[in-house]
Amino acid sequence: MTQKHKEFLAAIEPHKGIIFKVSKVYFDLLEDQEDLRQEIIYQLWHSFHSFRNESQFSTWMYRIALNTAILFFKKERNKSEKLKVYENESKLPIENVDAEDDNLKLLYSSFQYLDKIEKALIYMFLEDLSHREIASNLGISEANARVKLHRTKEKIKSIIKNKGI
Amino acid sequence: MKLDELKEIWKNETKYETEFNIDIDKTEKYKSYAHKIRNNMLVEFLITWGSILFAVYGVLSFKFFKSYSVYYLIFTLLMMIIPTIYYHLKFYKFFNEFFVKDTNTFQSLIKFSKSMTDFLSNYRTYNYVILILISNFLYSIVKKLDRLKIIIDNKRNEDLEYVVFSLGIFILIFIILEISIYFSYKIHLNKINQIIVELSKDDSEEYSKKQDYIEKQD
Numbered sequence: 367m368t369q370k371h372k373e374f375l376a377a378i379e380p381h382k383g384i385i386f387k388v389s390k391v392y393f394d395l396l397e398d399q400e401d402l403r404q405e406i407i408y409q410l411w412h413s414f415h416s417f418r419n420e421s422q423f424s425t426w427m428y429r430i431a432l433n434t435a436i437l438f439f440k441k442e443r444n445k446s447e448k449l450k451v452y453e454n455e456s457k458l459p460i461e462n463v464d465a466e467d468d469n470l471k472l473l474y475s476s477f478q479y480l481d482k483i484e485k486a487l488i489y490m491f492l493e494d495l496s497h498r499e500i501a502s503n504l505g506i507s508e509a510n511a512r513v514k515l516h517r518t519k520e521k522i523k524s525i526i527k528n529k530g531i
Numbered sequence: 532m533k534l535d536e537l538k539e540i541w542k543n544e545t546k547y548e549t550e551f552n553i554d555i556d557k558t559e560k561y562k563s564y565a566h567k568i569r570n571n572m573l574v575e576f577l578i579t580w581g582s583i584l585f586a587v588y589g590v591l592s593f594k595f596f597k598s599y600s601v602y603y604l605i606f607t608l609l610m611m612i613i614p615t616i617y618y619h620l621k622f623y624k625f626f627n628e629f630f631v632k633d634t635n636t637f638q639s640l641i642k643f644s645k646s647m648t649d650f651l652s653n654y655r656t657y658n659y660v661i662l663i664l665i666s667n668f669l670y671s672i673v674k675k676l677d678r679l680k681i682i683i684d685n686k687r688n689e690d691l692e693y694v695v696f697s698l699g700i701f702i703l704i705f706i707i708l709e710i711s712i713y714f715s716y717k718i719h720l721n722k723i724n725q726i727i728v729e730l731s732k733d734d735s736e737e738y739s740k741k742q743d744y745i746e747k748q749d
Contacts, residue, residue, distance in 0.1 A: 375553060382553055387544070407553060433636050436726060439567070470544060473537045483729050486636070491534075492541045505637025506730055519534060 374414050378407075381424050385410075388431045391477050391489045392438070402438050409434045428493075429503050432486045476525045484518040491515055568647065568719050572626055575654075575712050576619075582705050583611075586665075586698065607668040611661060618657040625650045640727050647720045654716070658709050665702055 378385070385406050389399040410430050417426050477485055483504075490500045501511035587604065625646055 378553060383544075385553075387541075429635060433639055436636060437640075437723070439722075469537060470540050473541065481729070482726065492538050494538070494542075503635055504730060505635030523534065 370414075374411055377414075377423055378410060378427065381427050384424065384427050384431055387493075388435050388489060390474055391485050392435045392482075394475060394478050402435060405438055406431045406434045425499075425503075428490070428495075432489070432503065436482045436486060472526065476522055479525050480518065480521065483514070484521065487511070487515045487518045488522060491519065568716060569626060571712055571715050571719075572622065575709075576622070578705070578708050578712070579615075582701070583608075586701065603668050603671045607664050610664050614657055614660045618653055621650065621653050637727070637730050640723055640730070644720065644723050644727060647716070647723070651713070651716055651720065654713065658713075662702075662706065669698060669702065 385403050388406065389402040392402055393399045410427065413430055417423070477488065480488065486504065487500065490503065495503070497508050497512050497515070500515060501508040504511065506514075587608075
């Protein structure tokens, strides 16, 4: 292992929760989450040389991780696999979600009804990022970020409510 | 349960600390639109150079055909060198360019989309040039074939026709593959463009009007 590798691993170790949580927000199946984690790590490693200390390392990681997740495509599954995953559409598939708390399982499973941009927005909201930071990470105006986030929050509340949990 | 309460639970999640290990050696398998495009580029590269080598081998393997075809073949290859080098330099530059840099999502997507659009334009132009050159090569061979019919026996005529027919089929397959790759590029570019449209859709004005209306009602 080279010195650069060691530096990279040491830098991302304290923030690896970002990679873990982004992958869980974007996918409910463990296999897909693992694939996304690998892709994020690959992208982080690939872009590591471009990191300048102008921004915080965690901010840089947020951006790379979310960009990667937005551009990531899920492995196509056949019909029987899909049925296995979503046997009962009227309920959120929380049994597939790997989390410590039932409410957290509910939250993660409800994310699967959001589109890629909405997932990024709700993730940043949960991470307590301000509207300005969300706008800056996505590259949109602050007003636009506020509106989009408001709508996403309404949508997720509605999903949770409608699914009877 | 309110979202703010869920936020607290979310913050306290520590499961990953025991489960998730970062292994840099496991990062060879990846899937994203950009990597799909990169894989397509590798396939395209292999098809292009594989086709050229196969065509050269196919023509040269017929020795009786050699004296007439070699002239055209060398001429065609020389004509192909300039656009091929130019295209592959662009190809290499794009291939090495990464879509994720330390910029925001919108900027990196716009940048990637623009590079991809330029690349597709180069790809189309390059393929037109190559197809014109290959067609010219085939046409020259066919014209030569007509002249040869007078001086060579029937068996050899059949062989020559077979070569031209094989080359024709080969070019047809080549065109189909190149078109498939082009549409594959297009599909992935469109998906990226959809995300850009979704991000750039500014509905803040509409939202402000709605908020003003609600305030007035109150």
